[in-house]
Amino acid sequence: MTSIKDVAFAAGVSVATVSRVLNDHPAVRPDTRTRVLSAVTDLGYRPNAVARSLRTHQTRTLGLVISDVLNPFFTELARAVEDAARGRGYSVVIGNADEHAALQEHHVRTLLERRIDGLLVSPTDGGTSMIRDAVAAETPMVFVDRWIPGLDVPVVHADGRPAVHDLVAHLHSLGHRRLAIIGGPSETTTGNERVEAFREALESHGLPLPRRYIGEGDFQTESGRRATAAFLDLAEPPDAVFATDNLMALGAMDELRRRGLRVPQDMALAAFDDIPWFLHTDPPITAIAQPTAELGHRAVGALIDLVEGRTASSVTLTARLVTRRSCGESEGSRS
Amino acid sequence: MTSIKDVAFAAGVSVATVSRVLNDHPAVRPDTRTRVLSAVTDLGYRPNAVARSLRTHQTRTLGLVISDVLNPFFTELARAVEDAARGRGYSVVIGNADEHAALQEHHVRTLLERRIDGLLVSPTDGGTSMIRDAVAAETPMVFVDRWIPGLDVPVVHADGRPAVHDLVAHLHSLGHRRLAIIGGPSETTTGNERVEAFREALESHGLPLPRRYIGEGDFQTESGRRATAAFLDLAEPPDAVFATDNLMALGAMDELRRRGLRVPQDMALAAFDDIPWFLHTDPPITAIAQPTAELGHRAVGALIDLVEGRTASSVTLTARLVTRRSCGESEGSRS
DNA sequence: CGATCACATGGTAACGATTACATGCGACAT
DNA sequence: ATGTCGCATGTAATCGTTACCATGTGATCG
Structure with missing residues (x-):
């Protein structure tokens, strides 16, 4: 690999001058600059970012x-x-x-x-x-x-709470009363925030959020499917599910489809995080979009x-x- | 930032020895090894990959x-x-x-x-x-x-040609005769391969591939939408469209939806590259899956x-x- | 008992850049 | 003519590692 030294030799200057040209330091005579530059292209020299970083500490x-x-x-x-x-x-x-x-x-x-x-x-x-x-x-x-x-x-x-409230109001206005949520890992802030906002919103509509309507997810597709399956196996399944991320919503759809259930007639579905595909799913999915x-x-x-x-x-x-x-x-x- | 020198000082050995411990070189006495290792954790030393790379050339x-x-x-x-x-x-x-x-x-x-x-x-x-x-x-x-x-x-x-032939056979068996394709940038090999395979497959079924049925795409959503729009504006639009990647298929769906057309009744659709969402689109999309x-x-x-x-x-x-x-x-x- | 050897360790020169400092040189003012 | 200044350039130290070579120390053996 060619180094700054080779360039210096080829251009007949010192390495310091080459370095100056490369970092366009002002104190370099125009003709030496061009001489160095042409040596650089001739040799196909590529500065070594590793060495530079070691020296400059960045x-x-x-x-x-x-x-x-x-x-x-x-x-x-x-x-x-x-x-x-x-x-x-x-x-x-x-x-x-x-x-x-x-x-x-x-x-x-x-x-x-x-x-x-x-x-x-x-x-x-x-x-x-x-x-x-x-x-x-x-x-x-x-x-x-x-x-x-x-x-x-x-x-x-992005604060999702107002949007979660809007979502719950939306679901409520469409007649859904047994609302469930698939949360993320308990220790992620987003997981908590979304579940808490959901619970608050439900309360403000006088609805409970029983523990069995809180699915344990991990933000991955499979956990969304599992949580949905658990909901559906309940004596009184929810009539709406809110997946707190798009992958778990995909999992939920997988399970609903597997059981031959229709959205939204048999189960309403909404997701946190909007993605282009949600426009074209069957049916298009209501989602909370982040900027x-x-x-x-x-x-x-x-x-x-x-x-x-x-x-x-x-x-x-x-x-x-x-x-x-x-x-x-x-x-x-x-x- | 603490360096190997600090560790050496703290452990009362030379930098060479510290380096040996870190790269678990055999020739280090067990007790000095532990002494060095504890100095490492005490100081919270983290090896500098930049320096190492400069020295080792990798x-x-x-x-x-x-x-x-x-x-x-x-x-x-x-x-x-x-x-x-x-x-x-x-x-x-x-x-x-x-x-x-x-x-x-x-x-x-x-x-x-x-x-x-x-x-x-x-x-x-x-x-x-x-x-x-x-x-x-x-x-x-x-x-x-x-x-x-x-x-x-x-x-x-992955060679997509056999699958493209299968796709064309599939479309043909379902009665489609005016098959169009949305290709990628002309200079990408995948773009060419897919269009060529499509053309060959069509020929083997005795079907033509007129120039106006070859859409110019760039593997991005918007180009898929544009190409589809152009197809639909034709005097005799195709009855099936094959998008050579999933993003252009999304664009095609966007346009079909915008015009209120139904898939597959008004237009059949298939895509290269399968993705999880294709199972849940309306309708689920036939695709060619790569490993x-x-x-x-x-x-x-x-x-x-x-x-x-x-x-x-x-x-x-x-x-x-x-x-x-x-x-x-x-x-x-x-x- | 002295030569040999293996082993653990230390000293130090690179690696390829940047940069503070030194140097040489022409211009300019006195 | 000479001192001063500024500009273009060179010299060399340095960044944190690794790896080669040297050194010291017991142990082993003839």
């Missing part, structure tokens, strides 16, 4: 640890993050935890060893020790979507502020309900 | 450049790749080209500067100069799914062979047709 790279790449919400988030980061001159390295604590630890560790400049994380349930270490070591960090309570780390997320791209952009903004020595504060956006036909036919349904 | 990192993360096929591929790589002790850095040549160049460049050990790429249309450079510089590289003809680089992909996970695993296997100095050869798997209801009702429809 990698211009952000780490992003998400709980599940296969979840379209996180895919979109990742894309937005990469976009924003690239726009600011940073790269992004993604670690997919697959909703698995040990994997999350693994990725945080390797990212830290790579000396990424900052860390964006949407923590899974459990396995927070590595993250606490990182915070203690003052690694610039921002939580996005989910967070770990009690840590002094800015959080960029995903903005979430990603704001999170990157906050993180880069931290990385570059400024301060950053938490950001709360809001999610909104998008009603379609999966809860029943209503008058004013927006696409 | 990063134990693979680059993966894909054409579009938002496409579930590539998301799944990326997951499989990361999985396989992690199992072999490698990390993966993903670059998303968004079907955009310039972005692909950008990612290849930064990955190369990062000195990744090997590159896995599913090239977009155009912008191949950086890739040619990399090949010339003997960067270990493997193409996955798509490839650039004429380069001596192993290709891991995505295996594609990822085999590609990583081949690349690591190259990286570690062995040789690697191309791998061709096969895709298979999964019939559902979007082409019409048939007797034996599989899941």
